[in-house]
Amino acid sequence: MTTARHLATIDRLRALPFPRAPGPAPPDSPGYHLAELRTEERVAPDEEREQCAAERDAVAVVLGLRWGAPQTFSLWSLTARAADGEEIPEPWAALSRRVDDIDLWRRDGRWVAIGVTRAQGDDPRRLLVAVTAADPP
Template structure:
């Protein structure tokens, strides 16, 4: 997917109303106060010795950074927000709101902007070493905890 398509997908997520309950539609997971869009997904790494995985990780991080540069031109410099502590807090029993708890399960950090009353988060996800990378965008009116 091209950067232009990623921007279009983010703008679409920003324009959608938030649903009253959680569900999946059209490449996005949505719920009360949020959408998490899957902008790109790699292949898995079950048969990989680690070499291809590293190259794909570098590629996804470069795509995130290129997209972030365009979003920075729109909204200014992002905050870099680590999600590791949120996951640690959730594992300790603290209630972390969506979309932050879902993002914290597989995204180490996000680049974060505030525009038109909503947060826009951009990050690279990988649930486990053998599973695909994903370039994710989240749009939410829920403040980061």
């Protein structure tokens, strides 16, 4: 049931129009949707990573059957480029602050990215999805 809920969320986000980019962005800047797929379940901290990774893998298998194998995209370079002062467009900047790597598909003019957040203090790991028309930098 969890995989089905995650897929329904992804499908809903893909169908929604994008909101206007926040801040002083030009009106034609591509918007995006960023959502946490896995938030409600609590497991022991040493099991969080495995649980989130298993859920990501299950979603990736189904999306792979629909759209083909994902690209695996490391966000490390975006983090390094941002640290050097480069402005990274959203949602890629937000993802790179929270996720090490993503599974990525392009379908119908939109990118779909899923990834597991890094451990940050007491915050539980999360399974994130981003849907955007903006190409990865």
